[in-house]
Amino acid sequence: MLLRPRAGDLKVIGLYTGRIILGVGLLMAVPLATALVAAEWGPAIDFVIGMCACLAFGLLAEIGCRTSREPTWTHGLVVAGFSWLAATAIGAIPHWLSGHYGSYLDAMFDLMSGYTTTGLILIQDLDHVSHALNMWRHLLTYAGGQGIIVIALTFLVGGASGAYPLYVGEGKDERLLPNVIRTARAIWLVSLVYLAVGTPILWLIAVANGQSAARGFLHALWIFMAAWSTGGFAPQSYNTYYYHSLPFELATVIIFVAGSLNFALHWAVWTGRRGEIRRNIETLSFTVTIAIAMLVTTAGLMKLGVYPDFLASLRKMFYQVASGHTTTGFATIYSRSFVRQWGPLAMLGITLAMAVGGSACSTAGGFKGIRMGLVFKGLVLGVRRALSPERAHVVVKWHHLRTRVLDESTVFSAMLVVICYVAIYALGTLVGVLCGYPLTEALFDAVSAGSNSGLSCGVTSPAMPALLKAVYLLSMWAGRLEFMSVFALGGYLISIVRGR
């Protein structure tokens, strides 16, 4: 029996959505400040408009949805799903006003791509974009990686109990520390320490590479934010190919691999439990799957003799595979080169890497390492059971922060989510082929969208059919939220119509 949500429920959802949009508005202060410092008056006005739109929305929500009820689990899921859509619609105002987008859908696409740390872009003439807009784009990936909700948790939500449903609705379900607010603080600490260490290092490399101190700083900051969040945006249309630098590639790989690791793993390793990195199911799974992806990609590259030089092969192969597997989306080759130079086998290797993705409770997307590991262990359990005498009690163990016994419901949940990802990859591919794109290309970009990777082989472009843009946008959204929020929102809408 579906219960129709009461006015009180809608108020809770409205209030918390409004608070999150308020947070997005406050975030716009950073690009606004950038515009003022850089004397970019047009963008400054655009950001004032955008910021006020967000603040007005949030204030209206606070006025119209006044309630002292704490959000429940369902509320949390619905708010997570709904607020990402609302943030995409309203946060795109400065994008749209910049004049770099062909339509409002294009602007929303880039917003969603930023928040979900995907990295696919529809922005036109990126090489002539204002510093303010570039600041907004890259900040979006950083904030989106942290989770809009973690931001709201840290700053806006007062009590502890109401916060947890929102946090979980958003797709991170690790408790680093007993109190959810303290967990949010720990996540921020890890991110900010990496920011403090990573940005100066990138800055040094940029200046050594021949960039001016000012441009070098901006690029270092933006590239750091896009790398750590595994977003994959870059300030120039050439992406990380622009830098032509081995040290830069190395630094960004290190940062984005770190960014793809589970925050709980960071916390364990940072607080003295360094052995966790060897025993954790996700790092083990990641190592195995990236080795397989590298195997397939290398086979493809060698078959076609793409890179005649060992070092060139290694640099190009490893960077693209790592970028795909961590679902970052940085590329040191042209998008079309995947199709025209690398060929279908190497593309398949990258596609597999993207599909599997990074770790849970990180900024990465895809199936997630923990599910790959669990599904594999589930197979082991099944095989062992089949081979053991009927009454034997078969136990399979797995390690994630502590050693646990594998139980079937855990495997079942993991497999369900994997199936959901496969479904959105398939849907994106189907629609791509329907729109006339070849299968390998449609598959590549569809998986990139659903896994929030951001590598493109050329399908994603302003000239792409609006239907495909919409499908990718929803794929990015569903993939980032790991489906539960999406189902909750759908269920809520249905119950409003059909419930009693």
Place this chain on the structure above:
Amino acid sequence: MNGNGDYLDFRRWRNIASYLAGIGVEILFTLLLAGIGMLILAGFWIVGG
């Protein structure tokens, strides 16, 4: 999983050292993956001739 609130205090040198050591371990992880890539590539290179 828990950390004592202690580690959240980023102003203590001991904690900072611990964070940096953690970063060091994570860097090694990336280098390990690059090493695996190198081995795979070398394998193909040798077999391919």
Place this chain on the structure above:
Amino acid sequence: MRSITILVCMLAAAFSCSAQTAETPSPGSTALVEDAKDWDGRTVSFTGEAIGEAMRRGNMAWIHLNDDAYGLAQGAEAGLFGFNSGIGVWVDARLASRIALFGDYTRHGDVVEVTGIFHAACPLHGGDMDIHADSLRIMRGGYEVAWPIDRSRLIAAGVMVALTAFLFLVRAILRRRGKKDP
């Protein structure tokens, strides 16, 4: 009118290129990327707007030339013509220093023509697709782009600020009222 100007400029650029370098082919960046293997190792000439900056590395430098509509046409700043497209060029730093303006938000960069060898997978540069240029010519100087402030937008911003301030006030009043009531 503007689209005609753009078209004329693009044709002029195309003709002037081919007239001067009748022997050397001048494929666009799209052709180079799509058919890299065919162009690999061949001497080509390439014309585009210099964007970003020249990154000096020892005696040499990296520049990036965009041969898209934004780069080659004049007065195309406010139009939309898809993604940027161009190529990285490795050139002597002294030649690169001839470039006075690089394209960004406030500038349209110098339109530059280079001639050199194209690499589909440059062994010197980790497999990058690039052109090692041995000559560089400024075809057309760059210029500052002035973005005038849009009055209607300024007014819209003012309205939004007023609206937000008003809502803030309403919320504050409601909160105080809420505290007063038991």
